[in-house]
Amino acid sequence: MSAAEVVKDLRSARNVLLAAVGLLAVLGLIMVYSASWARVSDAAGNYYLFRQMTWLAAAAVAALFFWMVDYRVWVRLRYPVMFCTLLLLAAVLMPGVGSRINGARRWFRLGTIGIQASEFARVGMVVFLAGFLSTRKDKITSFWRGFLPAVVFVGAGFVLIAAEPDIGMALLWAVVGGSLVFAAGSRISHVFLMTALAVPPFLFVVATRFGYIMARVQAYLNPAAEATGKGYQAMQSMIALGRGGLFGVGLGESVQKMFFLPEPHTDFILAVLGEELGFVGVLLVIFAFVVIAYQGLRITFWARDTVGHLLALGATLLVSVQAAVNIGVVTGALPTKGMALPFLSYGGSNLVSTFALVGLLAGVARRTAAELRSLAPTRTFTVVPTECWPAPCDLPDVSEA
């Protein structure tokens, strides 16, 4: 594929990406309004909607920022970013700094708004790993000098998030962080080794320390038997979806959002959507996420350097894995864990950080296209010797050969 075609492909990827994101964001506003009004008095019926719209504006600013700033800046700032990320995650654990809600210390409370530390830290994680793994590209196959430092960083974040506790977000962090280390070119054997070493202690800690996780796993394995107990959330979610049927019961007509679903406007917003808009609505949402993942992959694929590549991959994975986990929980395919559905769930931290990731993706596409345009002949077509051609961007990359 020629550079011009790649530029065109990138532009199309960016446009489709933004269209899908816009669709989900608008759908999110509608569903947040629909799912939340039952929980508030009529006088405050727009409370969640207005707050979400405000957050959406902030999220758009964040997206624009990451879109416009050259992503290579983050490589130079990788160590301050790492420091800030871990500081964020550590600070939220401190009593008096992070506030405790429902037994979990995940939030900084600033007046009426709450900032969820891990939602922003995950952006820092992607930025740091992309910078770190790119600068250590030649050493990545080395266990001690490349692989281990990255894994230690991911592990530290994982432990801090799990300590909040927020097992869902910790797993997302580990999966995406691990994927970046893997994609950067680590040895398969190292990845297997690390997985083999990390999983048993993790399961042990979960089984002993976090009783609620086990309860949820139990409930997951048999939701109907515990419909009123631990399996309540999963069961109510499936009832909502089932009630929706193929075409839904109609916007605003959800019964399950009336206190049957525990978090109708946040984690279980897809259940409300599935009830009101039916399988067709759920299909649309999942399709939009698949489209976003595919556009993310296109941008990842065409990235000119490892930094852009890993940034784009991290952003794509964070959004799509989070979506898949949330949808899995809502459909009862995974044990219940508190995780927002990107773009749709009510919540400022998730919305802003997810839009920042979208901005990052668009930014990578923008720099890649700009670079390709600077390389490709644009005004006149002149025959030049082959050796003077810029490095082809088709596979396989000649520079590797």
Next chain:
Amino acid sequence: MPEARSQYPPVSPTMRIRSTVAVGTVSLALVLLVGRAFYIQVLKGDEYTRMAREQSLRAEQVPGTRGTIFDATGVVLAKDVPAYSVWIYVPEVQGVDSVLAELARCVDFDAARVRARISAGGLFVPVARKIPVEIGHSLQDARMPGVSLLPDTRRVYPLGEAAAPIIGAVGFEGQGLTGVEAEYDSVLAGRPGSIVITRDGAGRVRGFEADPDRRSMPGKDLCLTLRSRVQESAHRAVSEAVLQFEAVSASAVVVDARTGDVLALVCVPSFEPAEPGKAEIDSMRIRPVTDAFEPGSSFKPFIMAGAVELGLVDLDEEWHCGNGAWRHGGRLLHDAHPYGFLNTRMVLIKSSNIGMAKIGLRIHEKIGYEGMHQMVSAFGFGRPAGIGLPGETPGLLLPHTRWTSYSVTSIPMGQEIAVSPLQLSLGYAAIVNGGWLNSPRLVDRWVSGTYEEKLEGPPPAHRVISASTSAVMRSMMERVVLEGTGKRAALKDYRVGGKTGTAQKARDGVYVDGLFTGVFVGFAPADNPKVVCAVLVDEPGKSHYGGTVAAPACRNIIESAMLDLGVLPSAPPVVASHP
């Protein structure tokens, strides 16, 4: 063209492959979740919908609307109207005490009972039922968290106390307790149905609608023979009499003279039919139907009519009334005013006890105890009149085998016998309407939608005296009002006839000094009676003569009945020449 290669390493094919694998895996998971959603929403949709219904909908039985009770003119006497019941959902309530205090300001309820149910662990607790719609709406506007309203019905009685004893009242579950409501419960009662209540996850009511498969059916409407305007004025009249003469109670019965249709039936003390729980049991009795009293002089016309009918006395025959006292057997009889000779008419008109006792002796002499007993029972005494209400009294008429020699003089004076005002008014109707004794009729028909059905009427009237005897009695009793003891019953525009009665009350078989029953039975127009009205004032504290305590009330009632029935004013009465 400058070389603008990045200072960072280029992307290797390995990275691209690995990235593709990672994103592809997630995408695959997403696609698999589409299948999962399809399985839940489409394949298992019905099952989950059923579960949703089970947990969010709850059927609650609601009574069918009870039939309306109308009077003969189509006025509502009792009707179910929409209402609400108030429930609280305890977990949602912000401070049970403050909410109950807030509710207590506009709703009447038993706070102790509500608290007991809450402390017994009730989550969704009824607070008050049958509250008026307006109050319900104001509660809805107040938007108190945890307070829900459910549909209910409430029975209203526009006439209130005026018709309470006869119409009766309903209990908490809408079952008839007394009066017509109890007697015709099976006709009036609706078939209960279900409403489906939509409940949210926190247990609060979000809405409700009728279950289409089990709709409640309204009961049938009843149309009575009562006329509400007569009923109201009768109630006013007897209430005034009770107040004015400091009586214990009073009753009045108005019947159609020709048909026996009950036009009004009142008594005081009465009760508030909307709140039967607060009524005293005593005030719920339909006194004119259930209570018998000694009729005294008001019974004299029956003996007189019987004697005239059988030709046992001559109308112009003179009777010596002993100048106020006459000893018969071991008993000394008195008249209120001393009379010497009175002709037969004047014995009744002046209500001479001694004259009546002598007529009684004549009757006994000619036809014996049995004949006299027959004469009395022919007018319907000694057996229930048959109005078809609970607790109807047969009155008291001893079998003639238990009569003594005193009986033949006592009964003509209205002693040794007990009658109910209803029996009395029907007996009078028979005397004045040409001789036909009717059974009383209270319910005309029931109506269900456009279909209506007459209730089985009472047994047909039968003749007890001849038309000519009836005419004689009418003119005699008109003179009672014109020149005798019943002057206070006279109306300017209508010819009224009637008879007073004042009976000493007996307690435990002994007459008690100072305890009286004042009675007046009137009819109008005197030449062609349309209505008969019996008024009984029991134990008046001031005065005691029937002509004083009962006749004015009777006059007012008759006047309103004349107006209500649209009877034209009569020609002035032919004033009979004094004998």
